[in-house]
Amino acid sequence: KYQAVIFDLDGVITDTAHYHYLAWKRLAESQGIPFDEAFNEELKGVDRMGSLALILARGSRSYTQEEKLALADAKNRHYQELIATMTPQDLLPGALEALEAVRAAGLKTGLASVSKNAFTVLDRLGIRERFDTVVDAARIANSKPHPEIFLTAAAQLGLAPRDCLGVEDAVAGVASIKDAGMVAVGVGSPEVLRRADYVIPSMREFRLGDY
Numbered sequence: 001k002y003q004a005v006i007f008d009l010d011g012v013i014t015d016t017a018h019y020h021y022l023a024w025k026r027l028a029e030s031q032g033i034p035f036d037e038a039f040n041e042e043l044k045g046v047d048r049m050g051s052l053a054l055i056l057a058r059g060s061r062s063y064t065q066e067e068k069l070a071l072a073d074a075k076n077r078h079y080q081e082l083i084a085t086m087t088p089q090d091l092l093p094g095a096l097e098a099l100e101a102v103r104a105a106g107l108k109t110g111l112a113s114v115s116k117n118a119f120t121v122l123d124r125l126g127i128r129e130r131f132d133t134v135v136d137a138a139r140i141a142n143s144k145p146h147p148e149i150f151l152t153a154a155a156q157l158g159l160a161p162r163d164c165l166g167v168e169d170a171v172a173g174v175a176s177i178k179d180a181g182m183v184a185v186g187v188g189s190p191e192v193l194r195r196a197d198y199v200i201p202s203m204r205e206f207r208l209g210d211y
């Protein structure tokens, strides 16, 4: 039925979504801006400067471009400290099995991540070779929720969007998949991932034949 499965990275393959959360939380609180898990859902899948803009919009003052770049850089340095000690043990349960099942079924594997740290994370996890194509921040002009990243992944695989299944943990990521014209599997809660065609609680429950 499908010819490829295109996976998000942060929060699907590994729990870096939690590291992004911790780093943004510290940054927001350093500016006196409240930060919680519910607001964090709006940031998942959104690129670095886009996330910062959403956070600062909740504060009471305005920031110069120079200040914004300094804040984004501080967040990224904290995030890079958090990912520095990652190893293949940090793959989420079920993630490797899902990648293996997709290839065993004769389908291609793709990765779609708006993170500038995506290749670092793939290398720390030792899984770069498990993807037939990778689209990261360097290859796209528009962050999720724009469909560009999933469309680019499909194009790089030489496939039509309808032949691809997308897997995402973020509201913005599911929107990107759906607006690309693909079927979306959400990983998380159905109350949050409302536009997903299927929702599984974790990658442990990923079954290619169910979608």
Ligand code: BG6
Pocket: 009, 010, 017, 020, 043, 044, 045, 046, 047, 048, 051, 076, 113, 114, 115, 116, 117, 118, 137, 170
């Ligand atoms: C996405 C994450 O994968 O990458 C976001 O879901 C993050 O939380 C975004 O902001 C950008 O990441 P980076 O590593 O370029 O700051």
Ligand code: MG
Pocket: 008, 009, 010, 011, 012, 017, 044, 045, 168, 169, 170, 173
């Ligand atoms: Mg994600």
